[in-house]
Amino acid sequence: MPPFDDPPAEVLAEAAAAFGLLASSARLHIVWALAQGESDVSGLAERVGGALPAVSQHLTKLKLAGLVRSRREGRRQVYFVDDPGVVAVVRLMVGQLTERAQAPAARARGFGA
Numbered sequence: 001m002p003p004f005d006d007p008p009a010e011v012l013a014e015a016a017a018a019f020g021l022l023a024s025s026a027r028l029h030i031v032w033a034l035a036q037g038e039s040d041v042s043g044l045a046e047r048v049g050g051a052l053p054a055v056s057q058h059l060t061k062l063k064l065a066g067l068v069r070s071r072r073e074g075r076r077q078v079y080f081v082d083d084p085g086v087v088a089v090v091r092l093m094v095g096q097l098t099e100r101a102q103a104p105a106a107r108a109r110g111f112g113a
Contacts, residue, residue, distance in 0.1 A: 021065050022090070026050055027058045032094055034068060035087040038080035 007015075022028050029048045033039065039047070045055040059079055062068040067086055070079045081087055 018065055018067060018086075021061060021067065024058070026054070027062060028090065028094075030055065030058055031062065031067060031081060031086065031090050034079055034081045035090055038078050040076045040078055044079065 022031065026048065030044055033044055033047050041052060041056050041059060044050075044059070045052045048055065050058075059068060059070075063070060063079075067083070068079055068081055070077050072078075
């Protein structure tokens with residue numbers, strides 16, 4: 001198999017910045033929630049268990065990085081993730097870690113290998 005070309009330095013820097021933002025469990029939870037469907041800030045705060053101002057600040061950072069977008073619906077600002085790549089990366093990582101965490105419990109109950 002031929003080797004892959006290295007991406008440009010700017011692309012690596014942008015990816016590192018995006019991963020850096022997702023290194024916060026609160027922001028990762030917000031992106032996870034938005035990958036399931038759009039929401040306003042109060043709905044997200046309730047779902048992720050954060051204070052409204054903190055969730056709003058996280059959303060601002062995610063939006064500036066281009067990981068999250070928003071649109072106005074009347075007086076509400078509705079947030080969403082419309083980049084399938086971001087959704088896929090978050091779902092893959094969280095899904096893999098969830099399976100890994102559940103595997104020992106399943107083995108202890110006599111299921112699986």
